[in-house]
Amino acid sequence: MEHVLARELNEALRGMTPGALLSAMGKKLYFPRGIIAQGAEAKQFSTVANGTLGIAVRHKTPLILSPLQKQAPGLSAGEIVSYAPTAGIPALREWWAGELRRKNPALGDAACSQPVVVSGLTAGISAVCDLFLDEGDTLLAANPSWDNYALIAEARRGADLRLVDMFNKSGIDLGALREAVSGEARQTGFVRIILNFPQNPTGYSPTVREAKEMCAMIRGVAETGARVLVICDDAYFGLRFEEDIEENSLFAYLADMHENVFAVKIDGATKEDFAWGLRCAFVTFAGRGLSGAHYDALIKKTMAVIRSTISCSSTVVQNLLQKMYSSDADTLRAEKAAYRAIIEGRYKKVRALVDAKKDHQVLEPMPFNSGYFMSFRCKNVDAESLRHKLLHTYGVGTIAIDGRTLRVAFSGLDDECIDEVYALIYRAAEELAG
Ligand SMILES: Cc1ncc(COP(=O)(O)O)c(C=O)c1O
Numbered sequence: 530m531e532h533v534l535a536r537e538l539n540e541a542l543r544g545m546t547p548g549a550l551l552s553a554m555g556k557k558l559y560f561p562r563g564i565i566a567q568g569a570e571a572k573q574f575s576t577v578a579n580g581t582l583g584i585a586v587r588h589k590t591p592l593i594l595s596p597l598q599k600q601a602p603g604l605s606a607g608e609i610v611s612y613a614p615t616a617g618i619p620a621l622r623e624w625w626a627g628e629l630r631r632k633n634p635a636l637g638d639a640a641c642s643q644p645v646v647v648s649g650l651t652a653g654i655s656a657v658c659d660l661f662l663d664e665g666d667t668l669l670a671a672n673p674s675w676d677n678y679a680l681i682a683e684a685r686r687g688a689d690l691r692l693v694d695m696f697n698k699s700g701i702d703l704g705a706l707r708e709a710v711s712g713e714a715r716q717t718g719f720v721r722i723i724l725n726f727p728q729n730p731t732g733y734s735p736t737v738r739e740a741k742e743m744c745a746m747i748r749g750v751a752e753t754g755a756r757v758l759v760i761c762d763d764a765y766f767g768l769r770f771e772e773d774i775e776e777n778s779l780f781a782y783l784a785d786m787h788e789n790v791f792a793v794k795i796d797g798a799t800k801e802d803f804a805w806g807l808r809c810a811f812v813t814f815a816g817r818g819l820s821g822a823h824y825d826a827l828i829k830k831t832m833a834v835i836r837s838t839i840s841c842s843s844t845v846v847q848n849l850l851q852k853m854y855s856s857d858a859d860t861l862r863a864e865k866a867a868y869r870a871i872i873e874g875r876y877k878k879v880r881a882l883v884d885a886k887k888d889h890q891v892l893e894p895m896p897f898n899s900g901y902f903m904s905f906r907c908k909n910v911d912a913e914s915l916r917h918k919l920l921h922t923y924g925v926g927t928i929a930i931d932g933r934t935l936r937v938a939f940s941g942l943d944d945e946c947i948d949e950v951y952a953l954i955y956r957a958a959e960e961l962a963g
Pocket residue numbers: 648649650651652675725728729762764797799805808809810
């Protein structure tokens with residue numbers, strides 16, 4: 530039976546593209562008017578005492594163990610151990626919303642939802658798949674893709690993850706992408722696609738021209754009447770190492786593209802702020818014609834996923850980040866630029882080494898221009914055998930993505946070992962090929 534609150538949210542989204550895309554689980558989810566909502570109301574209006582939340586307080590301050598408090602002297606007890614709001618701390622969400630606009634000038638004045646805080650991009654992708662991906666649905670993604678997409682889309686959601694060979698030797702194979710997207714639209718009337726740039730594992734980002742053509746293609750499919758969900762996994766946003774790369778997330782162009790296009794941006798501190806294990810990311814929705822009431826319903830649906838899985842994201846993490854963002858913007862920007870320059874320096878080094886082996890008979894680099902990684906397509910050798918030999922004969926760790934793709938995370942290679950690592954990769958490949 531549909532819960533009355535779920536029905537209200539579904540009604541709010543009826544007729545709109547996100548409403549049409551909701552999964553069976555997405556339709557069932559609602560944010561209860563229970564403990565969290567009543568607690569938030571009490572926080573605002575309880576003048577004498579607040580007996581709502583399941584925490585222990587003394588003199589209106591949460592109890593905190595002093596050895597714990599000592600570890601974070603810059604934060605109050607509440608900023609460490611109290612529960613954060615389900616959708617995240619408002620000031621942090623506000624800050625991220627402002628940054629999202631600053632970093633994506635093409636977004637202009639297009640409306641989008643307030644970002645919802647999740648515990649890392651993985652949690653964001655999983656929440657969005659819970660809401661919009663059903664058993665039997667197809668989710669398009671690049672071949673190769675980050676392996677967690679299969680776990681989330683197929684193992685968790687029972688959907689079909691269709692990997693599209695969307696990279697050719699020099700960049701994006703727009704023909705292959707167009708065929709996959711329009712084929713899906715023709716067959717089902719729906720397109721669900723996850724796009725990740727800079728990409729894992731290739732390290733490719735679209736050029737300005739490619740981004741324009743991808744957008745035109747999505748618009749074209751939407752104009753045929755298909756409802757299109759584009760999930761932008763922007764984990765590595767900002768790591769652009771070539772001049773011709775599109776500086777905006779595709780989300781910026783999709784946000785106000787067409788009534789049939791629903792865009793979801795998933796981004797976060799994980800890679801952008803060099804805070805991998807901190808677990809803080811954001812989910813932001815946008816689509817032409819969506820109003821504040823629609824965004825409110827989408828946020829409540831997302832809060833329902835959060836409430837029913839982890840309840841809320843870490844308070845101390847959100848406060849640490851919020852304080853960092855608001856404390857010294859100049860230092861923050863300068864250090865981030867310096868760290869990005871380290872990765873860019875490694876990219877340039879790898880670029881030169883790989884370019885010098887352009888016509889290698891075993892290893893062919895996939896296009897790469899950004900992010901943390903590059904991948905080789907292996908000709909006549911098995912990528913797993915190559916990985917194994919590299920590790921166990923030469924002591925070099927790499928990842929075999931599939932039988933023909935070897936990924937190297939140059940972001941994690943100290944500058945002084947890059948020459949040696951790449952010499953060993955080529956040597957091992959040649960030895961295996963005989
Ligand atoms: C493409 C891509 N998306 C998402 C993630 C996950 O990010 P998080 O650690 O915030 O869950 C990764 C991490 O490796 C990634 O490569």
